[in-house]
Amino acid sequence: MKKKNLIILGLDTSCDDTCAAIIKNNTVLSNIIRTQQIHKTFGGVVPELASSLHIKNIVSVVKKAILKAKITTHAINAIAFTKFPGLIGSLLVGSAFAKSLAMCWKIPLISVNHIQAHILANFLEGVHSSIPNFPFISLSISGGHTNIIKVKDFLEMKILGSSKDLALGNLFDNIAKILGFKYPGGRIIEKYAQLGNSKKFLFNKPKVKNLNFSFSGFQTKFLYFLNNKLKKNSEFLSQNINDICASFQYTVFEILFEKLYKTVQKTGITNIVFAGGLSSNLGLQQFFSAKARDNNWTTFFPTSEFSTDNAAMIALVGKLKYERNLFDKFYNSNN
Structure with a gap:
């Protein structure tokens, strides 16, 4: 019609x-x-x-x-x-x-x-100066979902990988709560992370098969890490909050990148379209813009209003x- x-x-x-x-x-x-x-x-x-x-x-x-x-x-x-x-x-x-x-x-x-x-x-007028070309890979990340999706046309999409437990937005909110931040905590983590050293603390990345994700174990290990540090130094959190947030974010971005890299290798598609609330995270945009330059990818990030x-x-x-x-x-x- x-x-x-x-x-x-x-x-x-x-x-x-x-x-x-x-x-x-x-x-x-x-x-x-x-x-x-x-x-x-x-x-x-x-x-x-x-x-x-x-x-x-x-x-x-x-x-x-x-x-x-x-x-x-x-x-x-x-x-x-x-x-x-x-x-x-x-x-x-x-x-x-x-x-x-x-x-x-x-x-x-x-x-x-x-x-x-x-x-x-990403196809709404004014969101991008040029619209994404089909086919593309979408990394859809929000409070309710974490998916890698192959998009062949407007209404033809196939999920290649997804989170088996926590959505990424849930992880950010849960970590924010552990750190003592108010809900919703994703933006607060992002704010502190911009001021921190992303390489200060190393967190083990979960090993998940294929293109899927799992964040529940990562959350538990983060809690153990923080509790152990606080037992030795009650001021650890306040003294290192910027570096903790930056290191947490960087580890999460690396997890996402490793899965996206495998997806590109598997599909040969180098157009990457981000979607969902977490795609507006400035740290994420900076991280993946750099990775896109290194790997000759084309990336699209929706404006905050439409993410x-x-x-x-x-x-x-x-x-x-x-x-x-x-x-x-x-x-x-x-x-």
Whole structure:
């Protein structure tokens, strides 16, 4: 189904951000994100609270997205929403709301894979000066997933490797908690790491088969390392916090690089597209930009706005599926 100017409303309620966006073709007209601050009190996302706050926020977030886009509801051609993966209660709120709107407005409904959307956020207008060429390898890293994915086309993707336990974002938050930082701690680790010596402390890297990852053992060994140091010197943490964060980050980046290097050797693909919240980490971008120069890779990092959870990326996948007539089953094209 081809339309010259396709306008899509995107919704994302996969975790604790209530997101709504309007895109026209690949151009973002609005991208509204309302973060639930209450989870900081509990040191992590509380699923029941997240879903109840999505119910409270979603109407106002959608209204704001439409107003900012300066369109009427009659101009919207379809609604795209995150179907999976994510917190089940949060996903159900977004799904039910999207279905209700689509039925009321008599427009198509399109379900979207959240991980796929993170990758395709790199194709939103203005994210890059030049868009990635197919095929490419995507390293998708966030609080909920860690995947190496071969991308042959917009909607043709294959997971080559993934974490068997902790997602990388979970690891960062857990290490931050061990270090005494408040939730969410990834940005705090990044801040201290920029001031530290990344070679000061050596951490053993987990040995995992194929292109998969495992971070739970690494987290446990980090805890043992810190406890042993604190037994000898109670001031160790405060005296070495920058170097600890830098060394931790560097080890994680090396783990990712070793898997990516194997992937490139196996596939022959040297276009590397980063996706997910952790792809906005400046240390990671500096590390992989240097590795790309050394290995003749081409790398793409999305802007911060489109690396974390957002609805513009959901709307973009909705647009791509609309053009291919990939609608959800309850949609009646005769409406």
